[in-house]
Amino acid sequence: MIRIKRGGWRFVKLIVFSISLLPLGSIVFDAVHHNLGANPIQMLQYRTGDWALRFLLITLALTPLKMLFGMVFQMRYRRMMGLFAFFYASLHLTVYVGLDQSFSWAHIMEDIPKSPYIVVGLSAFLLLIPLALTSTRRMIQRLGRNWQRLHRLIYASALLAVVHFFWLVKADLREPAIYAGVLAFLLGVRVVHACRKVEVRRRKPEYRNQKSEDRILISNT
Amino acid sequence: MLIKTNRGISSSEITDAKLFLERRRLIRIAIGSAIGTLGAGLAAHAAPGAPKAFEKVRKSDYSLQEEPTDYDYITQYNNFYEFGTSKEAPAVLSQGLKTRPWSVVIEGEVEKPGVYDLEEIILSQVLEERIYRLRCVEAWSMVVPWVGFPLGQWLKQFNPTSRAKFVEFVTLFDPDQMPGQRRAVLDWPYVEGLRIDEAMHPLTIMVVGLYGKLLPNQNGAPLRLVVPWKYGFKSIKSIVKIRLIEQMPKTAWNKSAPNEYGFFANVNPNVDHPRWSQKRERVIGSGLFTPKRDTELFNGYAEQVAHLYAGMDLRKFY
Numbered sequence: 001m002i003r004i005k006r007g008g009w010r011f012v013k014l015i016v017f018s019i020s021l022l023p024l025g026s027i028v029f030d031a032v033h034h035n036l037g038a039n040p041i042q043m044l045q046y047r048t049g050d051w052a053l054r055f056l057l058i059t060l061a062l063t064p065l066k067m068l069f070g071m072v073f074q075m076r077y078r079r080m081m082g083l084f085a086f087f088y089a090s091l092h093l094t095v096y097v098g099l100d101q102s103f104s105w106a107h108i109m110e111d112i113p114k115s116p117y118i119v120v121g122l123s124a125f126l127l128l129i130p131l132a133l134t135s136t137r138r139m140i141q142r143l144g145r146n147w148q149r150l151h152r153l154i155y156a157s158a159l160l161a162v163v164h165f166f167w168l169v170k171a172d173l174r175e176p177a178i179y180a181g182v183l184a185f186l187l188g189v190r191v192v193h194a195c196r197k198v199e200v201r202r203r204k205p206e207y208r209n210q211k212s213e214d215r216i217l218i219s220n221t
Numbered sequence: 222m223l224i225k226t227n228r229g230i231s232s233s234e235i236t237d238a239k240l241f242l243e244r245r246r247l248i249r250i251a252i253g254s255a256i257g258t259l260g261a262g263l264a265a266h267a268a269p270g271a272p273k274a275f276e277k278v279r280k281s282d283y284s285l286q287e288e289p290t291d292y293d294y295i296t297q298y299n300n301f302y303e304f305g306t307s308k309e310a311p312a313v314l315s316q317g318l319k320t321r322p323w324s325v326v327i328e329g330e331v332e333k334p335g336v337y338d339l340e341e342i343i344l345s346q347v348l349e350e351r352i353y354r355l356r357c358v359e360a361w362s363m364v365v366p367w368v369g370f371p372l373g374q375w376l377k378q379f380n381p382t383s384r385a386k387f388v389e390f391v392t393l394f395d396p397d398q399m400p401g402q403r404r405a406v407l408d409w410p411y412v413e414g415l416r417i418d419e420a421m422h423p424l425t426i427m428v429v430g431l432y433g434k435l436l437p438n439q440n441g442a443p444l445r446l447v448v449p450w451k452y453g454f455k456s457i458k459s460i461v462k463i464r465l466i467e468q469m470p471k472t473a474w475n476k477s478a479p480n481e482y483g484f485f486a487n488v489n490p491n492v493d494h495p496r497w498s499q500k501r502e503r504v505i506g507s508g509l510f511t512p513k514r515d516t517e518l519f520n521g522y523a524e525q526v527a528h529l530y531a532g533m534d535l536r537k538f539y
């Protein structure tokens with residue numbers, strides 16, 4: 001096992017951060033080089049949406065890695081991944097408001113009620129706002145146990161995002177189905193894990209002592 | 222004063238001198254191109270026997286006075302699910318489609334059914350350039366300089382009977398050449414249809430070319446329909462069969478989602494798609510900061526076609 005010192009972790013973090021910015025870099029590069037195809041606004045909408053969803057799923061994949069394989073190093077990037085999901089979702093929303101609707105409030109108010117998939121996408125985005133706002137160390141400490149409860153909203157947000165995707169495609173459901181499959185797996189792991197824990201706890205009451213240890217592990221991340 | 226009138230004579234019987242000369246010229250182009258192709262050792266992309274460019278294409282009063290969309294955009298942003306469901310796939314995956322020789326079956330309620338060779342069909346018609354706006358049901362539009370001929374004038378040659386109330390069009394079904402057909406995204410083959418009066422309307426054309434050149438495969442080669450006042454999915458591509466029938470045909474998108482895609486599918490900013498607004502449209506080729514344009518009733522062709530739907534509730538017959 002490789003041991004990484006404090007400064008080393010900071011370096012790894014910088015790398016993870018830079019990699020997470022690559023999709024943005026590639027989008028900007030293509031935009032500058034007029035390489036977004038015949039319908040560049042739609043392309044921007046697609047690419048920012050894809051990455052918002054992918055980062056949501058990456059965020060949700062970190063805990064299952066721990067549950068399934070006992071890996072923990074990735075847990076320290078949970079906040080960063082979540083914030084990148086929020087970041088790409090914000091860009092996605094900005095593309096819609098600024099480019100697709102040209103900042104026209106009247107057009108937006110007319111457009112949204114006609115598009116159930118946008119209502120759903122907007123809900124997915126709104127749910128992420130409190131999570132982003134409470135992602136600071138101070139807020140984690142202040143909210144204590146409620147922080148965890150609050151942050152379960154990410155499940156709802158991811159579900160809504162997948163519904164959003166299903167609802168906007170015309171006939172080919174393959175792509176959203178892949179994302180739905182991944183999300184189902186990531187949530188499924190949690191459900192199975194939780195069931196097993198309840199089972200173990202019911203069998204031997206001493207297990208209760210483990211709970212506080214768990215909590216420390218999670219809030220450490 | 223000389224007033225030209227066709228009344229009384231079906232247009233198929235007329236062969237004026239100009240048309241005759243035009244046919245001869247086209248035959249010459251076709252032969253020249255065939256020889257050229259042979260000489261070049263059958264170049265990979267060339268369709269043998271077909272003119273690569275149409276020499277004499279008549280201008281039309283039905284054309285829009287607007288700058289057409291870039292050729293590259295028209296040929297690289299296509300909805301042609303037979304070659305994949307992304308906009309980019311058809312330009313790549315359609316290149317293997319063999320469009321010559323090509324024949325079209327005409328059957329049903331006509332006195333002269335048969336199998337007709339495409340080259341002969343083209344030679345028998347006066348080709349026109351028609352610059353039309355194409356409005357997709359997905360709320361984007363392009364301005365496209367098609368090359369083609371009026372469908373109605375051509376259909377009359379087969380003497381439709383009085384029972385011909387609708388026209389059904391069928392696309393080629395060949396999963397080997399059309400890889401998108403290997404998945405049941407739609408109920409293949411693609412079928413579209415028009416009411417007979419819609420088919421006979423002078424704006425309705427059969428298209429064989431684009432920008433004065435042979436129609437690229439991804440745009441529906443070698444023969445497609447264009448009905449400019451309807452959403453793009455009505456304008457069926459790579460047609461192999463045309464049936465004149467008494468009953469309204471079951472069309473591909475209508476079968477796929479009847480509440481979203483009606484038989485008529487007339488462009489109408491006041492009747493939204495159940496999942497998005499049809500009020501405005503993104504103009505392909507406009508800049509990142511250009512607002513959408515307002516969609517027009519019947520895609521701007523209301524003056525010519527609104528009477529076809531007089532008394533019909535366009536909300537009900539969407």
Ligand code: HEM
Pocket residue numbers: 042045046047048049050052053056089092093096118121122123124125128157161164165168
């Ligand atoms: C967490 C929030 C969201 C996620 C994860 C998300 C994700 C996605 C995804 C994956 C796509 C499809 C991309 C593709 O086809 O490749 C998409 C498309 C789209 N989204 Fe979102 N979205 C979110 C929120 C929103 C919001 C807030 C809006 C607008 C207010 C919005 C508007 C759209 C639009 C207009 C499209 C394109 C539809 C089309 O042109 O067919 N989304 N989104």
